[in-house]
Amino acid sequence: MTSASSSKLDFISSPINQALTPERKVELYTQMVRIRKFEQSALKYYNAGKMGGFLHLYIGQEAVAVGTISLGGADDHFITAYRDHGHALAVGMGMNECMAEMFGKQTGCSKGKGGSMHFFAPDKNFWGGHGIVAGQTPLGLGLAYGLKYLGKEGCCLCYLGDGAVNQGAFHESLNIASLFGIPVVYVIENNGYSMGTSQERSSAFNGCLAQRAEAYAIEWDVVDGSDLYEVRAKTHIAMERARKQHKPTVLEIDTYRYYGHSVADANNKKYRTPEEIENYKQNHDPISVFQRRLLEEGVLTEDLVKSIGKAATNEAAASAKFADESPAPTIADISTDVYWETDHQTAASKVGHHFFND
Amino acid sequence: MSRILTYREALREGLDEELARDSNVVLMGEEVAQYNGAYKVTQGLWEKWGDKRVVDTPISEAGFIGMGIGASMLGVRPVMELMFWSFHSVAFDQLVSNAACVRYMSGGLCNCPIVVRGPANGGSGVGATHSHLPEGLFAAFPGLKVCVPATPADAKGLIKAAIRDNDPVYFMENTLLYGNTGEVPDPEDGDFVIPLGLADLKREGTDVSLIAHGRSVIQSLAAAEILQNEHGINAEVLDLRSIRPLDVDAILKTVKKTNRVVLVDESKPFGGVSAMVAMLIQEHAFDDLDAPIKRVCSIDAPAIYSPHIENEQLPNPARIVAKVLSLR
Numbered sequence: 211m212t213s214a215s216s217s218k219l220d221f222i223s224s225p226i227n228q229a230l231t232p233e234r235k236v237e238l239y240t241q242m243v244r245i246r247k248f249e250q251s252a253l254k255y256y257n258a259g260k261m262g263g264f265l266h267l268y269i270g271q272e273a274v275a276v277g278t279i280s281l282g283g284a285d286d287h288f289i290t291a292y293r294d295h296g297h298a299l300a301v302g303m304g305m306n307e308c309m310a311e312m313f314g315k316q317t318g319c320s321k322g323k324g325g326s327m328h329f330f331a332p333d334k335n336f337w338g339g340h341g342i343v344a345g346q347t348p349l350g351l352g353l354a355y356g357l358k359y360l361g362k363e364g365c366c367l368c369y370l371g372d373g374a375v376n377q378g379a380f381h382e383s384l385n386i387a388s389l390f391g392i393p394v395v396y397v398i399e400n401n402g403y404s405m406g407t408s409q410e411r412s413s414a415f416n417g418c419l420a421q422r423a424e425a426y427a428i429e430w431d432v433v434d435g436s437d438l439y440e441v442r443a444k445t446h447i448a449m450e451r452a453r454k455q456h457k458p459t460v461l462e463i464d465t466y467r468y469y470g471h472s473v474a475d476a477n478n479k480k481y482r483t484p485e486e487i488e489n490y491k492q493n494h495d496p497i498s499v500f501q502r503r504l505l506e507e508g509v510l511t512e513d514l515v516k517s518i519g520k521a522a523t524n525e526a527a528a529s530a531k532f533a534d535e536s537p538a539p540t541i542a543d544i545s546t547d548v549y550w551e552t553d554h555q556t557a558a559s560k561v562g563h564h565f566f567n568d
Numbered sequence: 569m570s571r572i573l574t575y576r577e578a579l580r581e582g583l584d585e586e587l588a589r590d591s592n593v594v595l596m597g598e599e600v601a602q603y604n605g606a607y608k609v610t611q612g613l614w615e616k617w618g619d620k621r622v623v624d625t626p627i628s629e630a631g632f633i634g635m636g637i638g639a640s641m642l643g644v645r646p647v648m649e650l651m652f653w654s655f656h657s658v659a660f661d662q663l664v665s666n667a668a669c670v671r672y673m674s675g676g677l678c679n680c681p682i683v684v685r686g687p688a689n690g691g692s693g694v695g696a697t698h699s700h701l702p703e704g705l706f707a708a709f710p711g712l713k714v715c716v717p718a719t720p721a722d723a724k725g726l727i728k729a730a731i732r733d734n735d736p737v738y739f740m741e742n743t744l745l746y747g748n749t750g751e752v753p754d755p756e757d758g759d760f761v762i763p764l765g766l767a768d769l770k771r772e773g774t775d776v777s778l779i780a781h782g783r784s785v786i787q788s789l790a791a792a793e794i795l796q797n798e799h800g801i802n803a804e805v806l807d808l809r810s811i812r813p814l815d816v817d818a819i820l821k822t823v824k825k826t827n828r829v830v831l832v833d834e835s836k837p838f839g840g841v842s843a844m845v846a847m848l849i850q851e852h853a854f855d856d857l858d859a860p861i862k863r864v865c866s867i868d869a870p871a872i873y874s875p876h877i878e879n880e881q882l883p884n885p886a887r888i889v890a891k892v893l894s895l896r
Contacts, residue, residue: 262693262875314693314874325695325873341697342658343627376626377658404627406603412626477603538876541867548869565868566837 218434222503224443226281232509236518238280238438239504242272242497244522245296248305251526252295252312252326256473260534261312264472265326268296271465273496274399275300277441278367281449282335285357285364289337289350291371292327293399293467301336303329305529315536322539323547344370344377347396351383354394358456365393365452367445372462373404373412375419384426384460393452395445398462399435405471406481420462428458435465436494439503466490570751578720578752579609579741582727583647585755587617590645593731596623596636597649597686606651607687607746629655633684634662637736640682641670647731653688653740654700667736668711683730685739688716689783690834690871690882692743699871703781704833704840706738707812713737714811715764718785720750722809725762733764742783765813769822773804776892777822779845780832781808784864784883788832791888801892811841819845820853827858830891832883837865859895864888 221227230238249267256265268275275296279288282301290297298308303319311318312326319329329339337353340346350368357364374380375398387394398419404412413419423430429451433444441463448459468487470478479487504510545567551559573581586593599606601614601624614622625632629650636646650656656663663684670678690699707714713735717723723741730737753760770785771792778788785807792803806822808815823829829849833842846861864883872881 262873262878263698264694314876314878320873322874322876323696323870323872325693327697328695328873341695342655345658345697373627376628376631378628378630379658405606406599407624407626411602411624481603539872539874541877541880544867544869544872544877544881567865567868568837568863 221437221439221443224439224446226442226446227439235504235509236514238276239497239500239510240518240522241276241300242500243518244305244525245272245275245299246497247519247522247526248299248308248529249295251530252309253473255313255530261326262314263325264292264474265312266293266472267467267469268293270468270490270495271399271401271435272296273438273441273500274397274435274463274465277438278397278445281442281446282367283364285362286449287335287337287353287357287364287366288369289346289353289366290339290369291343291346291374292339292341293371294327294329294339297369298329298331298336298339301331301334303331303334303336305525306532309529310533310536313533313536314538315533316539316543317532317536321543321547344374344380346370347374347377347380347383350396351387351392351394354387354392354452355390358393363453365395365449367395367397367449369397369399371404372398372400372402372409372419373407375422376413384423384428384458387458388426388428391456392458393456394458395448395452396458396460397445398460399465400462401465401467403467403471403481406475406477408481418462420460423460428460430460430462433461433463435463436496436499438496438500465496466494569754569757571754572749573720573752574746575720575723575741575748575750576607576609576746578724579727580611580613581752581755582724583610584613584616586647586728586731587613587621592643593645593647594621594623595647595649596625596632598625598627598651600624600649605649607743609746610649629658630662633659634666636682636684637662637667637670637680640680641678645681645731647683647685650684650686652698653686653702654698656700656702663706663738664709664712668709671735672711679734680736681734682736683727683739684736685727686741687743687746688740689742689744690866691783691878693873693875693878695873696870701835703738703740703811704835704844707841707844711736713764713813714740715809716740716782716811717809718745718782718807720748721752722762722768722807724752725760726764726809728761729764732761737764740782745783745786748786762809764810765815766810767815767818768807768809769804769818770807771803771805773802773826775802775826776828776830776895777804777806777826778830778832778888779806779808779819779822781811781841782834784832784834787883787885788888791885791892794885794889795892799889799893803892808841816848816852819848823849823853824856827856828895829857829861830888830895831861831863832888833863833865834883835865836868837863838868862891862895864891
């Protein structure tokens with residue numbers, strides 16, 4: 211963790227933050243609150259047995275998704291791993307479709323087929339939601355390659371965790387990104403733990419993980435993920451480098467997750483001390499930090515804080531009700547969305563057998 | 569004297585005994601040591617055996633699986649855990665081009681006594697990327713051995729045989745079986761090892777043979793009870809246990825006894841274990857069949873997440889019973 215110090219730069223002065231209107235600041239604050247309330251609600255229903263599999267909570271990391279995605283223009287794209295709820299809401303996906311997906315319902319964003327780890331919204335430039343550690347890193351490279359190929363002045367923000375930096379696919383992607391001049395920004399969301407293993411026990415590094423980028427002649431920076439202004443200021447520089455110069459960047463954003471790797475991670479209070487978790491909640495919580503900031507600026511009022519919190523809580527509760535009341539997929543639904551051609555009953559789908567059920 | 573152990577405990581006991589027997593055995597994988605294993609199979613082993621014998625690796629499947637294969641060439645006996653067998657694809661080149669081929673490519677100069685183990689199953693709500701069943705895939709590579717135990721005793725006996733085997737053995741467990749209990753022989757009654765390549769008749773019957781492996785064995789046994797109680801059909805259940813080497817004699821024996829076969833295989837229908845078994849039966853026991861060979865596989869699509877429908881995609885007792893009844 212990068213600890214906040216008195217000599218720390220104040221990133222409110224960066225042009226990209228100076229350009230924020232008070233309304234936009236409240237909007238960004240609201241997004242973070244909505245993500246947290248949504249996930250608190252998801253946790254409640256996961257524990258009540260309404261969902262299957264895993265639930266990887268983003269709580270504590272909200273400023274990363276909200277800060278970075280707030281910089282996205284029409285031609286900027288996003289892709290992440292399995293801790294994807296924050297990014298999904300930040301790109302504008304609705305709580306209903308996300309909650310219903312976790313409930314495994316037809317009304318879910320992936321029709322109940324993908325689950326918590328696999329949210330997608332290509333119409334919002336959001337390409338998932340990927341379950342295998344670092345598996346999305348070549349895809350992010352590919353999205354950015356596609357942008358350059360198609361002549362778009364955009365970039366791809368590809369998120370990964372600190373555990374993912376040790377996968378070969380990520381290193382191969384860095385090499386190609388630098389070699390080909392690909393407009394990708396790799397955002398390492400460093401919450402300090404690769405599942406139940408601390409950064410020190412999982413990664414060899416000098417100073418920080420992002421520094422590995424030097425080996426590939428890629429620019430890099432380290433960011434305090436509890437400060438939304440800093441996240442925006444530094445990510446903006448990386449995105450502009452990608453858009454204007456077709457050069458990749460590796461950003462390491464220091465952050466923290468309050469819960470385990472997933473809710474099934476029963477040891478999450480064993481490999482971390484209660485003091486460590488409490489310190490983050492008290493001193494580095496991205497929502498509290500930004501809330502204090504906006505109160506000082508006079509952009510937020512205590513009343514507004516309360517009403518934003520209440521509205522988000524109600525919205526999350528309503529999404530759970532929507533999810534619970536939605537229909538489950540049918541047996542016939544299992545066999546759709548496998549092939550584009552068969553879904554569309556094209557001529558190609560009529561030649562040869564595509565499925566082998568008896 | 570037998571004791572009742574869970575599948576998880578039986579596996580752990582097997583690993584523990586092999587760690588004690590051979591100082592070259594080393595357990596390795598993500599969270600296997602200090603975390604005690606993502607599914608607690610290795611619980612307590614790091615504390616007992618220490619850093620040298622039980623090793624946490626980074627999330628780097630290609631790297632650490634390849635490292636284990638290389639170490640095995642020098643005589644170390646690595647037992648590598650994949651947190652999910654689904655992550656095999658990250659390490660695929662190592663698993664098939666290196667482990668399967670090094671002995672052949674060296675004209676027999678090298679061998680690769682590695683075990684790669686972990687769960688491979690659907691039905692736990694983790695979606696398509698975490699629900700692959702690669703036993704048929706890997707059995708298709710000569711040089712590799714594959715086994716899929718269904719019970720606690722088989723898990724223990726087979727893991728010990730796998731560790732002692734001088735070829736690469738890919739050992740596929742099941743998250744939904746880890747908590748199942750069953751009798752396991754007491755270590756005081758002798759070293760309990762089940763040779764690779766031996767099937768096991770889990771239920772004797774006369775009317776139809778259900779041939780299965782892994783959790784499908786458990787589903788077949790449940791289906792056999794329904795068939796007996798509700799339909800008067802006495803089903804025999806053969807557990808393959810080992811996919812390669814494969815106990816072809818046991819397969820042909822049960823077919824010749826009942827003359828009707830339903831293969832139960834949690835994999836997808838295209839290719840794979842049940843397709844191979846069907847081929848062997850038609851080739852060697854065609855005249856003994858009174859009905860076409862039928863299969864119950866997972867419905868042919870990636871694994872659906874939705875907990876409401878997931879079980880319907882997999883072989884389950886209702887689907888098996890319906891298939892058997894369709895034979896009549």
